[in-house]
Amino acid sequence: MSVHRFVVSHPVTGARTLISGSELHHLRSVLRLGPGDHLVVSDPSGTQFAAVLETVRAEEATARIIAPLQSRGVxxxxxxxxxxxxxxxxxxxxxxxxxxxxxxxxxxxxxxxxxxxxxxxxxxxxxxxxxxxxxxxxxxxxxxxxxxxxxxxxxxxxxxxxxxxxxxxxxxxxxxxxxxxxxxxxxxxxxxxxxxxxxxxxxxxxxxxxxxxxxxxxxxxxxxxxxxxxxxxxxxxxxxxxxxxxxxx
CATH class of the missing domain: 3.40.1280.10 (SPOUT methyltransferase, trefoil knot domain)
Incomplete structure (x- = not known):
């Protein structure tokens, strides 16, 4: 099963990152992901991170960063x-x-x-x-x-x-x-x-x-x-x- 990917508008610098806006809508209302689901997060620098959802709320979701991933293909x-x-x-x-x-x-x-x-x-x-x-x-x-x-x-x-x-x-x-x-x-x-x-x-x-x-x-x-x-x-x-x-x- 493929892991879903999300783009955040801010650099990922800590142990957690927030997902909001249209990406949150896709995560919450379309894919119906919840705490414990694994995903990949990309920040503006193009760096990808393996992450796991911790919370999903109406205004934002929180994902815990597991590790950076190697970029590929560009x-x-x-x-x-x-x-x-x-x-x-x-x-x-x-x-x-x-x-x-x-x-x-x-x-x-x-x-x-x-x-x-x-x-x-x-x-x-x-x-x-x-x-x-x-x-x-x-x-x-x-x-x-x-x-x-x-x-x-x-x-x-x-x-x-x-x-x-x-x-x-x-x-x-x-x-x-x-x-x-x-x-x-x-x-x-x-x-x-x-x-x-x-x-x-x-x-x-x-x-x-x-x-x-x-x-x-x-x-x-x-x-x-x-x-x-x-x-x-x-x-x-x-x-x-x-x-x-x-x-x-």
Missing amino acids: QPITLFQAILKGPKMELVLQKATELGVAEIVPLEAERNVVRLDGQKVEAKLERWKRIAIEASKQSGRASPPAIGLPVTPREAASRVAGFDTALVFWEEAREVAPVRLPQETAAVRVAVFIGPEGGLTSAEVEMLESRGATRAGLGPLTLRSETAAIAALAIVAYEMRRGEATARA
């Missing part, structure tokens, strides 16, 4: 994902979280169908963060990925130099380009760029390439943006873990 990958229509974007956020991505940055590409104004951005970010938290708990991550503010392709291009490898997965690159990562995989930071339903424009791809990014393909078929994101992230995450295993051998 890779230093930043996904620059063109903003998609509601369910599609949420699917990408969920699966990117499950695949261990460290950061997700919404990309305001030229061909985006969805355009967010100031009020919509705030509401969307809150919803996306909730989705990432739930996906983190389901997949056993210590903490959810960071969800950045939307950026333009030009702003994203200015960040390329901060990565060891930046890959632009583009439908015009029909061949399956090998994912080449530096040998010192433990220190590698990888950026993955995925365009919208209409694809990135050639000007956007060229701008990213001018800053050091490399175009990559996912084969001869045209994939939906959400499919391309999941496939690309799975390939990159696999290659990073394979490199780490080779380095340890």
